[in-house]
Amino acid sequence: MASNKRVAIRNHSAEANLFARRTFIAFVGILVLLLILFSNIYDLEINSYEKYQTRSNSNRIKLLPVAPNRGIIYDRNGVLLADNKPVYSLEIIAEQTTDLKKHIAEISELLDISEEKQQKLFKALKSKRRFKPIELHSRLSAQQVALFSVNQHRFPGFFIDARLKRYYPFGDLTTHSLGYVARINRKDSIRLDEQNLAEDYAATRNIGKLGLERYYEKLLHGTIGHQEVEINNQGRVIRTLDYTPPISGQNLTLSIDIELQMIAKRALAGKRGAVVAMDPRSGEILAMYSNPSYDGNLFVHGISSRNYRKLLNPKNNRPLLNRSVQGYPPASTVKPLLALTGLEENVITQTSRFYDPGWFQLKGLEHKYRDWWAPGHGWVDLNKAIEHSCNVYFYNLAYKLGIDSITDMMEKFGFGDYTGVDILEDSRAILPGRETKRNRYNKPWYTGDTISIGIGQGYWTVTPLQLAQAISILANKGEIKIPHFLRSTAELVSENIQEERSNTDEIIKTGSDVNIVTKMITKMTEYDDKPPIILKDNKHWNLVLDAMHNTAQRAYPAFRGTHYDAAGKSGTAQLISKKQDEKYDAESTKEKQRNNAMFVAFAPYENPEIVVSVVVENVLEGGGGTNAGPVARQVMDQYFGDRNIISTDKNKHPQHTNVYGIDKKIGPN
Amino acid sequence: MRNIGHDQQKLRSFWQRIHIDVPLLLGIIALMILGLFVVYSAGGQEMAIVYRQITRLGIALLVMFTIAQIPPLAYQKWAVPVFVLGLLLLVAVLLIGHVGKGAQRWLDVGFMKFQPSEIMKLIVPIMIAWYVSQFDLPAKTSKIIMAFILVLIPTLLIAKQPDLGTSLLIASSGIFVIFLAGASWKLISVCAGLVSAFIPVLWFFLMKPYQKQRVTTFLNPEQDPLGSGYQIIQSKIAIGSGGFDGKGWLQGTQSQLEFLPERHTDFIFAVFSEEFGFVGVSVLLSVYLMIVMRGLWIAVHADHAFTKLLAGSITLTFFVYVFVNIGMVSGLLPVVGVPLPLISYGGTSMVTLLAGFGILMAVSTHKRFIA
Structure with a gap:
């Protein structure tokens, strides 16, 4: 070969040596480069292992929040007032469907799903990942669920998702006390952030917005759980690695008696007003109903603007208003309290008398303060004044007391302040007094103002709840109980209980020496009550209570024939001031300006168990005794049921005497 | 070899006969x-x-x-024509090549798509080895410069496709031949200097945006x-x-x-x-x-x-x-x-x-x- 010859001439071994040298240098270079690779890998896999291990895990492991079940609310007898009910929604995972468009058309026809919802779904399909569920229809009816279940095999990728939603089985009956939950909005989110609760609400959709649902949000909500899942780069869940179950919220038992509540609603039917019934011994609220009311369930799913407008429409009597915590002029219902103030301040005694000519006049002034009974009651003492609700007596009393001592005593009875009830809708109303008038109206207090205060009119409003509390304090002879709804809470608690058996064989058999016991722990709720009102003379309580007892027994047809021994006082509040000597005529007065009827009552007289306060707005005919009295009576009848509680000295108080010989319907206001 | 036992020699000769390096x-x-x-x-x-x-x-x-x-010395005869053919194909790729992934690398020859730069990975070292081995080693500077030019032409053609990876491999295959052929260290350092001078040219004129991004991404x-x-x-x-x-x-x-x-x-x-x-x-x-x-x-x-x-x-x-x-x-x-x-x-x-x-x-x- 020619090339072979040419090679032969060349210095073969010198070339081989050169090549071997160069190859060796290259080999050294290779070793150096390999060492670089090697040390880099060593750095990544050995030195920085933990760092990359963490990053690898944070890539693939995701913590999915699991919402806790909201605590359930019961009435005092264990009747469900707020429940969690499963709601069903139809969802689609696009990836699993075979013929999406056709199937959506078919299922929409089958379940009668609106065109609008279909369009919304197609829109959502574009922006969402194909393996994430998208809602086609929320809140399927039972029939729709059944229809779908039968046909499910025809629609791959379509499924029903069940979620728990709040449900109030009594609807509008409980809304003003329970309140409701609704979707967490921006404001709620900000508040949760501020309270560092955002994490705990990561999976929660609804939050208490009103009433007890709002007040006890912390107890009801529970603690979030977590599902630790492995995901791929698309965010698809591959498997569950770990699961920390959520802890359900505490169940609440309220002091409300739903049957009493129902009676209150029935008694107020067709009227605007409110009833508060509470147990003076504990402060437990037995019933609180404001009419008209509305269904809290409407808000749970997000109320439609049409429904919301309906609730706001003044023609519908403002059902959103909780009238049990609105301020009303107390009118004559507070006369017993004023009498007590008089006794306490030594302005009157049991036997002090004032002459009632039918009017009262301040010295040197023209204005005549009228009695409701135009002819006048003549000479009136304490008992008669309360029983007949004599205005002139109380004009005199108020005048003698002066506003400051009235303010002081009324403040002690809780007026002008929050009652401390466990709903945030509580109101302070208006405490009569110089300070209030100065603050609210920037006007000085005149003596004439004090005269009106004597009959619970003028610069004075109280809420039915405040009134119930004040009468409770009176019935308790000074002992103050904070009105409240919550009786007890119940919490599921898991406990590890050490096995007491020491037999090792047995432990091996059971495989564990620890038993986990889950039990419901019920805790009665305790309230810090305020210090009692202490009078200079304890007999004063009895004088006033006795007068109220007589009033209920004799003055009102509403309390005739009770099988329990009730005490009470009515009130009829004027909403417009009349000109001198002008007569009030309901027919010609605008509906919203007609008199309010008030009533307070407690029973049994000897050992009061229930206090009821009632307001009925703008009555056409009669006053507190005829309009609000029967409401209180019905609530009490329901409360006592068949229990026969008749005072032993019943004979002292003959049943209802018509002292005036006038239309029974009117009676003393 | 003669010291190795008979059986072993027989075994080895079997693999050698079918030209397999075990x-x-x-x-x-x-x-x-x-x-x-x-x-x-x-x-x-x-x-x-x-x-x-x-x-x-x-x-x-x-x-x-x-x-x-194939006896490896046979490649010597074919080195030049195949190298020229390879260059023509690379030019063809740039002119009528199939575009895929933002680069022209493929030549559609009817029944299959074909990537000329791949064969160049072998043709270039064959060509350079043939060229250098014709002369006495260590190769003279003039020959080495010539060899460099021979390496540079396909490298640039492939870099233009653009296919940085392959052009890098082809350039190194040629340069390795030159290095092994005993290019003087002086020359090597001069070349290294030239290459570093070439880097800005590469960055500003030859690299496509996606390639530049790869480099900046690499840095941070x-x-x-x-x-x-x-x-x-x-x-x-x-x-x-x-x-x-x-x-x-x-x-x-x-x-x-x-x-x-x-x-x-x-x-x-x-x-x-x-x-x-x-x-x-x-x-x-x-x-x-x-x-x-x-x-x-x-x-x-x-x-x-x-x-x-x-x-x-x-x-x-x-x-x-x-x-x-x-x-x-x-x-x-x-x-x-x-x-x-x-x-x-x-x-x-x-x-x-x-x-x-x-x-x-x-x-x-x-x-x-x-x-």
Whole structure:
């Protein structure tokens, strides 16, 4: 070969040596480069292992929040007032469907799903990942669920998702006390952030917005759980690695008696007003109903603007208003309290008398303060004044007391302040007094103002709840109980209980020496009550209570024939001031300006168990005794049921005497 | 040789007769088998991918075996015409080539698409080795400059496609020949200077935006962790989280959960490191080193300057593959499209690679005293 010859001439071994040298240098270079690779890998896999291990895990492991079940609310007898009910929604995972468009058309026809919802779904399909569920229809009816279940095999990728939603089985009956939950909005989110609760609400959709649902949000909500899942780069869940179950919220038992509540609603039917019934011994609220009311369930799913407008429409009597915590002029219902103030301040005694000519006049002034009974009651003492609700007596009393001592005593009875009830809708109303008038109206207090205060009119409003509390304090002879709804809470608690058996064989058999016991722990709720009102003379309580007892027994047809021994006082509040000597005529007065009827009552007289306060707005005919009295009576009848509680000295108080010989319907206001 | 026992000599002569270098073959087969396991894991655990890879490996081995039968000195005759043809094809690619992935690399020849730059990986070292070996070694400066020009032409044509990875491999295959041919150190340092001077030219005139981005991403991947930096970050996480002994075969979360892009092709080393850890990487690098050592042994023991240079160049280029791929996957080098030889899933480069090994085997077995 020619090339072979040419090679032969060349210095073969010198070339081989050169090549071997160069190859060796290259080999050294290779070793150096390999060492670089090697040390880099060593750095990544050995030195920085933990760092990359963490990053690898944070890539693939995701913590999915699991919402806790909201605590359930019961009435005092264990009747469900707020429940969690499963709601069903139809969802689609696009990836699993075979013929999406056709199937959506078919299922929409089958379940009668609106065109609008279909369009919304197609829109959502574009922006969402194909393996994430998208809602086609929320809140399927039972029939729709059944229809779908039968046909499910025809629609791959379509499924029903069940979620728990709040449900109030009594609807509008409980809304003003329970309140409701609704979707967490921006404001709620900000508040949760501020309270560092955002994490705990990561999976929660609804939050208490009103009433007890709002007040006890912390107890009801529970603690979030977590599902630790492995995901791929698309965010698809591959498997569950770990699961920390959520802890359900505490169940609440309220002091409300739903049957009493129902009676209150029935008694107020067709009227605007409110009833508060509470147990003076504990402060437990037995019933609180404001009419008209509305269904809290409407808000749970997000109320439609049409429904919301309906609730706001003044023609519908403002059902959103909780009238049990609105301020009303107390009118004559507070006369017993004023009498007590008089006794306490030594302005009157049991036997002090004032002459009632039918009017009262301040010295040197023209204005005549009228009695409701135009002819006048003549000479009136304490008992008669309360029983007949004599205005002139109380004009005199108020005048003698002066506003400051009235303010002081009324403040002690809780007026002008929050009652401390466990709903945030509580109101302070208006405490009569110089300070209030100065603050609210920037006007000085005149003596004439004090005269009106004597009959619970003028610069004075109280809420039915405040009134119930004040009468409770009176019935308790000074002992103050904070009105409240919550009786007890119940919490599921898991406990590890050490096995007491020491037999090792047995432990091996059971495989564990620890038993986990889950039990419901019920805790009665305790309230810090305020210090009692202490009078200079304890007999004063009895004088006033006795007068109220007589009033209920004799003055009102509403309390005739009770099988329990009730005490009470009515009130009829004027909403417009009349000109001198002008007569009030309901027919010609605008509906919203007609008199309010008030009533307070407690029973049994000897050992009061229930206090009821009632307001009925703008009555056409009669006053507190005829309009609000029967409401209180019905609530009490329901409360006592068949229990026969008749005072032993019943004979002292003959049943209802018509002292005036006038239309029974009117009676003393 | 004469001292070796009769049976052993007979055995050796069998392998030599069919022109197979046994140590090299063992190394190659070992990597291929390892590669199949990794491809199965990285490719979503589908046997279909494994079967396709086995088919490719079979074809590639067949090519290797066939080429091993050709006496290597025969290439000398064909070096020039094939080199010229190769250049023409590269020009053709630029003019009428098929565009794929933002680059013109493919030539549609009717029944198949064909990538001329791949064959150039072998033609260039053959050409340069032939050119240099015609003269006495160490080669004179003028010859070396000429050789440089011969390397530069295909390199630039391929860089223009643009295919930075391949042009880099081709340039190094030619430069290795020149280096092994004994280019003076002075010349080498001058060239190194020229190359560094060329870098700005490359940056401003030749590199496409996506290539520039690769480099900036390489310099600071965390700058854009979800965009261009994503791949290299995920790759480093995969490697680092492998730890000492790895997460186990099929257990690599970075790859199995698809956080790692291009996991069964260019980034397969990350999958391997994640699942087999530092121990696995040590074994892998050892096998590569053994193959390289065997290749260099063959080169040193070749009986002709041309075959020495050719075998040396092929072996060193093979190492460049390994170094560039592992370097880029582990964040030492910018991302250029270079597969991990004998492991990565893919056909074209595998065939070229094994053709190269075929030449090495031919050099090892076609020796004059046997022929």
